[in-house]
Amino acid sequence: MSVRRLADDAVQPKSFAFSRENAAWAKKRIALYPKGRQQSAVIPLLMRVQDQEGWISRAAIEKVASMLDMPTIRVLEVATFYTQFQLQPVGTRAHVQVCGTTPCMLRGAEELRAVCKKKIHEQPHQTNADGTMSWEEVECMGACVNAPMVAIGHDTYEDLTPERLEEILDAFERGEGDSVPTGPQNGRNHSAPVTGQTTLLEVPERKLEAPARSMPAASAAKAGNAAKGARPGSKVIGGGTGRKSGAAAAKPEAGALFVRPEGEPDDLKMISGVGPVLEGKLNALGVTRFEQVAAFSREDIEALDDALSFKGRIDRDEWLKQAAALAIGPDEYFKVFGKKAKVNKPAAKKNAGRTSSGE
Numbered sequence: 557m558s559v560r561r562l563a564d565d566a567v568q569p570k571s572f573a574f575s576r577e578n579a580a581w582a583k584k585r586i587a588l589y590p591k592g593r594q595q596s597a598v599i600p601l602l603m604r605v606q607d608q609e610g611w612i613s614r615a616a617i618e619k620v621a622s623m624l625d626m627p628t629i630r631v632l633e634v635a636t637f638y639t640q641f642q643l644q645p646v647g648t649r650a651h652v653q654v655c656g657t658t659p660c661m662l663r664g665a666e667e668l669r670a671v672c673k674k675k676i677h678e679q680p681h682q683t684n685a686d687g688t689m690s691w692e693e694v695e696c697m698g699a700c701v702n703a704p705m706v707a708i709g710h711d712t713y714e715d716l717t718p719e720r721l722e723e724i725l726d727a728f729e730r731g732e733g734d735s736v737p738t739g740p741q742n743g744r745n746h747s748a749p750v751t752g753q754t755t756l757l758e759v760p761e762r763k764l765e766a767p768a769r770s771m772p773a774a775s776a777a778k779a780g781n782a783a784k785g786a787r788p789g790s791k792v793i794g795g796g797t798g799r800k801s802g803a804a805a806a807k808p809e810a811g812a813l814f815v816r817p818e819g820e821p822d823d824l825k826m827i828s829g830v831g832p833v834l835e836g837k838l839n840a841l842g843v844t845r846f847e848q849v850a851a852f853s854r855e856d857i858e859a860l861d862d863a864l865s866f867k868g869r870i871d872r873d874e875w876l877k878q879a880a881a882l883a884i885g886p887d888e889y890f891k892v893f894g895k896k897a898k899v900n901k902p903a904a905k906k907n908a909g910r911t912s913s914g915e
């Protein structure tokens with residue numbers, strides 16, 4: 557292990573303070589430990605510092621030591637021992653941790669490292685010219701089956717190619733990191749075999765009940781056609797996508813591909829892979845509801861691929877499957893994907909009201 561030292565004085569801030577929210581969190585966290593054992597909160601507090609600032613400064617170490625009533629040297633020992641703690645300033649938009657252990661190395665980690673060198677900085681632990689990005693090589697992060705991979709913040713991006721990593725870094729550089737789907741980047745389901753699932757092939761009947769809000773008549777008329785695009789084993793909820801062709805009554809607005817459903821739009825950003833920009837484009841094309849996305853036909857997907865110029869992304873990010881789950885509610889999303897749906901304020905508040913029974 558290399559020697560880990562605090563950053564040069566030139567970059568050390570004069571003071572550190574937790575934000576109001578984090579200070580309240582720290583207070584609660586410290587109270588979890590029995591009297592006299594508050595020092596056990598040192599690692600959680602240092603992690604919170606890092607989540608807030610991106611790295612651990614000397615001032616932050618002193619602050620944590622005073623909060624826990626422990627000698628500064630003891631906190632310094634912890635911060636310098638665990639490599640999860642960054643001791644230098646990191647990129648303000650992304651700090652990329654490239655796994656360089658054997659499975660990832662055999663599957664292309666060196667090419668990923670070359671991408672970081674090219675796009676961020678020749679040396680690890682150095683920020684790019686704008687201070688927005690930085691990178692380092694780390695040891696195994698436990699996602700070897702989906703090698704090669706990187707971690708950015710608390711998320712991992714797996715089954716990477718150099719090209720895909722470049723796209724991801726560009727998205728973070730633009731400040732659109734939230735729109736990048738986490739996990740496998742090659743369409744595989746979690747750590748299922750890359751050549752396709754070989755077990756548990758029968759899809760259990762999943763009962764999806766229609767949400768309380770009704771779809772417009774034109775969308776309902778398209779339901780049969782749109783259902784062809786729904787995921788296997790799922791039932792299309794509420795109606796079709798409302799594309800123009802074959803719709804009996806309503807017509808899409810000028811410039812739109814789909815008949816915009818009546819009522820309040822869903823927060824489409826909850827679909828992993830959809831950010832604010834993409835949501836705006838989808839809304840302009842008449843797509844505002846999870847039920848619409850869940851019922852996309854192949855024809856709809858191709859039309860959207862053309863309109864949005866991102867071939868294959870709807871399939872790769874499993875929009876239909878995500879939307880079908882989100883139409884029921886966050887609980888269903890968690891059941892299907894094993895992780896929480898994205899939360900965006902304030903629209904997520906509305907969707908969070910849905911339950912697995914579709915209420």
Ligand code: FES
Pocket residue numbers: 655656657658659660661695696697698699700701703704705
């Ligand atoms: S070797 Fe890279 S995640 Fe394990």
